[in-house]
Structures are given as structure tokens and as C-alpha cells.
Amino acid sequence: MNERDVLITEVALRDGSHAIAHSYKVDQVVRVTKALDEANVPYIEVSHGDGLGGSSLQYGLSTTNEFELIEAAVHTCKQSKIAVLLLPGIGTVKELKVAADLGVKMARIATHVTEADVSKQHISKSKELGLETVGFLMMSHMVPVEKLVEQALLMESYGADVVYMVDSAGAFLPHEVKQRIAALRQALSVEIGFHAHNNLSLAMANTLVAIEEGATRIDGSVRCLGAGAGNTQTEVLVGVLERLNIKTGIDFYKMMDLAEDIVAPILHTPQEITRGSLILGYAGVYSSFLLHANRAAKKWNVDARDILVELGKQRVVGGQEDMIQDVASKIAKERAVLLKGE
Numbered sequence: 001m002n003e004r005d006v007l008i009t010e011v012a013l014r015d016g017s018h019a020i021a022h023s024y025k026v027d028q029v030v031r032v033t034k035a036l037d038e039a040n041v042p043y044i045e046v047s048h049g050d051g052l053g054g055s056s057l058q059y060g061l062s063t064t065n066e067f068e069l070i071e072a073a074v075h076t077c078k079q080s081k082i083a084v085l086l087l088p089g090i091g092t093v094k095e096l097k098v099a100a101d102l103g104v105k106m107a108r109i110a111t112h113v114t115e116a117d118v119s120k121q122h123i124s125k126s127k128e129l130g131l132e133t134v135g136f137l138m139m140s141h142m143v144p145v146e147k148l149v150e151q152a153l154l155m156e157s158y159g160a161d162v163v164y165m166v167d168s169a170g171a172f173l174p175h176e177v178k179q180r181i182a183a184l185r186q187a188l189s190v191e192i193g194f195h196a197h198n199n200l201s202l203a204m205a206n207t208l209v210a211i212e213e214g215a216t217r218i219d220g221s222v223r224c225l226g227a228g229a230g231n232t233q234t235e236v237l238v239g240v241l242e243r244l245n246i247k248t249g250i251d252f253y254k255m256m257d258l259a260e261d262i263v264a265p266i267l268h269t270p271q272e273i274t275r276g277s278l279i280l281g282y283a284g285v286y287s288s289f290l291l292h293a294n295r296a297a298k299k300w301n302v303d304a305r306d307i308l309v310e311l312g313k314q315r316v317v318g319g320q321e322d323m324i325q326d327v328a329s330k331i332a333k334e335r336a337v338l339l340k341g342e
């Protein structure tokens with residue numbers, strides 16, 4: 001069952017960390033990894049939601065040290081490869097080396113879509129450590145096609161084996177994905193990947209378009225356990241691709257069973273497109289900002305949607321989480337001034 005047209009990376013144990021406030025425990029990771037391994041999922045990403053080294057007051061403290069989770073996942077797998085995410089500046093080459101020593105096989109080096117140059121050192125180090133290396137261009141919706149291609153070519157030139165277009169905000173429309181993946185396919189020699197978020201309910205449609213245009217690496221999160229409204233739902237994607245005769249090598253029934261029996265109980269609330277996640281996609285805001293915005297809304301007694309729309313207007317990007325509190329307090333103060341004037 002190892003013939004695969006598309007290689008899926010399951011991201012619930014990394015992107016999903018945002019949705020459950022980085023509270024993964026070893027026994028949860030072992031149960032999910034074991035089931036994914038038995039379902040023959042090729043890659044499973046395990047890290048803090050913001051990648052290696054993400055555990056902090058700014059991004060959210062992890063309940064369990066991510067290296068304990070990674071080690072447990074590596075030891076659980078018989079065939080799946082464990083991947084990690086690293087954002088240069090949050091994680092360092094030191095953490096990358098620890099991950100490689102623990103038996104991780106793939107590193108995904110993520111930068112904002114205009115900052116691919118920042119990935120050079122980490123991509124080189126990852127290759128040197130013998131890891132399959134992915135360049136991960138976040139918030140790709142924020143730039144025109146030409147810029148995206150330019151940045152992807154940089155990552156390819158640094159030695160990335162795969163370059164991903166990442167729809168961090170779940171803001172892309174299908175025709176935009178089509179145009180961009182086609183342009184990437186034409187310009188690059190390496191494989192192209194696509195990572196979606198379902199904030200506008202377009203993750204599946206966008207993923208299918210990406211595959212049609214030549215993307216061969218696709219991310220999914222089982223039960224949509226990812227930031228915002230989650231990612232392309234892996235078990236659904238496996239079924240849809242089977243109907244399309246596109247081979248993933250993944251056991252469809254096993255995926256359905258693990259989604260229902262193992263992953264659903266981990267969710268704090270079922271993943272759905274709430275008004276908060278819908279606004280993320282609409283305003284083009286980083287999906288992992290949702291929990292932070294909800295908390296700030298509560299603290300300042302303002303509408304989380306107003307915060308997210310303002311963050312979208314200000315084109316705030318990952319790493320600027322401190323802006324969320326600033327924006328919320330500004331909205332609260334403006335409202336107080338208005339009320340006083342009435």
C-alpha cells in the first residue's frame with residue numbers, strides 16, 4: 001500500500017496545538033501517532049504550534065516539553081516519519097539538532113512569505129543533518145504571484161527539497177490557488193506543497209485545485225484539529241482522493257476511526273467555522289491569532305471580530321502576537337471615549 005500520488009503530512013499534533021492552547025500530553029501524542037502510523041500516514045508533524053522553541057508567554061506555554069512529545073512520537077512509529085516545524089528566530093539550529101538526534105526525519109523551515117532569505121541558514125543546517133527539508137512560505141495570500149515565485153525560488157536555491165505555499169489565514173479563493181500553484185510548478189524544479197486553513201470553508205476545494213495544478217505534498221489535520229477552523233480535514237481528503245483515484249496510500253477506514261475515537265475526545269470544543277474563524281479568513285489574519293483574540297476580547301470586553309478586522313487592516317503577521325492586546329485595548333479606549341461623549 002505504499003504507492004502514493006500525493007504525500008500527506010498530518011499536522012494535528014503541531015497546528016492543532018494552537019487550537020488546544022498547546023496542552024498536548026505524551027499519552028495523547030502516543031495514541032494519535034500510533035493510530036496514524038497504523039493508517040500508513042507518511043508524515044506526522046509534532047512541535048509547539050509555532051514550531052520548535054515556541055513555548056513562551058508570547059506564543060503560549062506548552063503543558064509538556066515538545067521534545068518529550070517528539071521523542072514519544074518517534075518511538076511509536078513503525079513506518080511514519082516524524083516532522084518538525086521551525087520558524088527561524090523562534091527556533092534555532094540548536095533545537096533542530098536536538099530534533100534530528102531524537103530521530104526526526106523532516107524539518108519544515110517556515111518564514112513569512114516575504115522573508116525567505118531568513119531561512120537560508122536553517123535550510124542548510126537541516127540538509128547537513130540529513131533531514132528532508134521543506135521551505136514553508138506562510139501568509140502566502142499577502143503577496144502577488146511574482147513575489148511568491150521569487151521567494152519560493154530562494155528557498156529552492158538554499159536546498160529545500162519541497163516548497164510549500166501556506167494559506168495561514170485561510171484567505172485564498174480557489175482561482176488564486178490555481179494561478180499560484182501553476183506558476184510555482186512552472187518555475188520550480190522541486191516538489192510543491194500546499195497547506196490550507198478552512199476559515200472560509202475552502203480548504204478542501206483549494207487543496208483539490210492545488211493537486212490538479214501539480215502540488216504533490218499536502219497538509220491535513222484530522223478532525224480539522226488545527227488553528228482557526230483547522231486545516232483540510234485529513235480523513236475527508238483521503239476519502240475524496242480515493243474517489244478521484246489519486247493514491248495517498250492511507251487506510252481510509254482507519255483514518256475515520258482514529259478521527260472519531262481518538263482525536264475527537266482531545267478537542268476542547270468541536271472544530272467548526274465560528275464567527276471568529278470566519279473573520280480570520282475574511283480579513284486575512286493568521287489563524288493562530290484566534291485564541292489570542294478571543295482572550296483579548298474577553299479581557300477588554302470588546303468584539304473579537306473587531307480586533308481581527310483591525311489586525312487584518314494593519315497587515316499584522318505571525319510573531320506580532322503582542323499587537324493583539326494593543327489593538328483590543330485601543331478599541332476599548334475608543335469605545336469608552338465615544339460613550340463618554342454621548
Ligand SMILES: C[C@H](O)CC(=O)C(=O)O
Binds near residue numbers: 050195288318
Ligand atoms: C506557525 C504557524 O502556525 C504555521 C502554520 O501552520 C501556518 O502559517 O498556517
Ligand SMILES: [Mn+2]
Binds near residue numbers: 015195197226227287
Ligand atoms: Mn497552519
